[in-house]
Amino acid sequence: MRVDVVLLLYSSWILGACVLVSGADRILRFSEQGTFKILQVADMHYGNGASTGCSDLTATQMPFCSDLNTTAFVRRLIHEESPDLIVFTGDNIDWAASDAKVSMDAAFAPAIESNIPWAAVLGNHDVESNLRRPELMEYIAQLKNSLAKVIDPPAEGVYGWGNFYHSVLGPAGADTENLSLLNLYFLDSGDNSKLPGIKGYDWIRRSQQIWFSNLSQKLRAASSAPALAFFHIPLPEYDTVLYRDQISGRQLEDVYSAPVNSGFFSTLLESGDVKATFVGHDHINDYCGKLMGVHLCYGGGTGYHAYGRVGVERRARIIVATINEEVQGHIPNISTWKRLDDTHMSKIDTELLYSKASEVQPLFRTFAYRKGCSWPWNPFKYPQGKCTFWASVIYTAVVTLLSIFAFMSGFLVHRHRSKKLLKSDYKPVSTTDSKVID
Structure with a gap:
């Protein structure tokens, strides 16, 4: 074989390998059936694999559990759901990781080996190993099939590492194959406050919000596609929404948001295209709540090394966008459900998040299992400080019935006394019996 032919083939192989290394240029699009499915994996907290133990399991489960259980669960999720995109919403690794790169390779392995595009944002615990946020995101961005970017579109002075977006185009061969039908925003919500005197978690900064607003305006000018946003630390409004009726899922711990409200929720409302946000951070919260037209959703904790609660299965969230052009043109419906890591990979809390046709209620809803609910007259509280809607x-x-009974009892007693008084010998003093003083 000629040397130049060999070199050409070798160069082609190298080029192909480079394309496989990073998925940043891969195009996301709806399937021929008109669906696009996202698997959200939150809070893996991966350490060192088989040598890293688990948290909050029964005494019989604990000795046999490690990070490998997290890996097995993510593989089962991919096999069960066959997603078009996998999104890791932060705290992918933590302090237990001796080498951040080695641990991230293992944590993201199920996504990498599946050959499915995936993206990741950083949480507050990812920096507890041996890499800083810039180095972490740069490493994630170059992994095989990764769609993560440090920042895209580029802009000067934007805080954070991992502010980027992707558009999901219409099905191949369709009229919409070059049109965005769904936009996905990814933002870095930071780790801890950097302001002196303010302790607690970080927040989405003003520079990021300006970047987001400019990007949203550009995308909305190109199409009327709805959008979803993914980041790690919940907004303060995740607590506000608990006092509304439209809640599904569980709240088993407090909402640990930033100590200040950066106003990002208002920015979302002003943009108008984001229909739902998806976060992690609070592992045993997995609810979705609708506030002013935007659904605020938790993914639920996936990782076994991360804290949880005994008896509460690890879980992950599925988001599906579906096009039905006969009903609503090119605008997709957006629905969601969760999968549990139990024997049957149980599917729970299916609900419709968005439909252009009308404002909708969940298809199926289990009322939120809440901690510290604020209902009238302080409702019953069950063990561990939880209460239920019913x-x-x-x-x-x-x-209410007791109040009505008390009122009626008082009324009847008053009426009885009045009748008794009328039957007595009491006579009112007449004006003729009174002395008139000139």
Whole structure:
């Protein structure tokens, strides 16, 4: 074989390998069936693999559990759901990782080996190993099939590492194959506050919000596609939404957001295209709540090294966008559900998040299992400080009936006394019996 032919083939192989190394240029698009499915994996907290133990399991489960259980669960999720995109929403590794690169390779291995495009943002614990945030995101961005970027589109002075977006185009061969039908925003919510005197978690900064607003305006000018946003630390509004009725899933711990409200939720409302946000951070919260037209959703904790609660299965969230052009043109419906790491990979809390046709209620909803609910008259509280919607309804009904009974009892007693008084010998003083003084 000629040397130049060999060199040409070798160069082609090298080029192909380079294309496989990074997925940054891969095009996301809806399937021929008109669907696009996202698997959200939150809070793996990967350490050193088999040598890293698990948290909050039963005494019989604990000795046999390690990071490998997290890996096995993510593989099962990929096999069960066959997603078009996998999104890791932060705290992918933590302090237990001796070498951040080695641990990230293992944590993202199920996504890498599946050949499915994936993206990741950073959480507050990712920096606890031996790499800083810039180095972490630069490494993630160059991994095989990774769609993560340090920043895209580029802009000067934008805080954070991992502010980027991707558009999902219409099905190949369709009229919309070059049109974005769904936009995905990814933002770096930081780790801890950098301001002196303010302790607690970080927040999405003003420079990021300006970057987001400019990008959103550009995308909305190109199409009317709805959008989803992914980041790690929940907004303060994740707590606000708990006092609304439209909640599905569980709240088993407090909302640990930043100590200050940066106003990013207002920025989302002003943009108008984001229909739902998806976060991690609080592992045993997995609810979705609708606030002013935007759904605020937790993914639920996936990792076994991360804290959880005994008896509460690890879980992950699925998001599906579906096009039905006969009903609503090119604008997709967006629905979601969760999968549990149990024997049957149980599917729970299916609900419709967005539809152009109308404002909708969840297709199926389990009322939120809440910690410290704020219902009228302080509802029943079950062990571990949790209360349920129906307990609140029953308690309110009981108190209402008791109030009605007390009122009626008082009314009847008053009426009885009035009748008794009328039957007595008491006679009012007449005006003729009174002395008139000139």
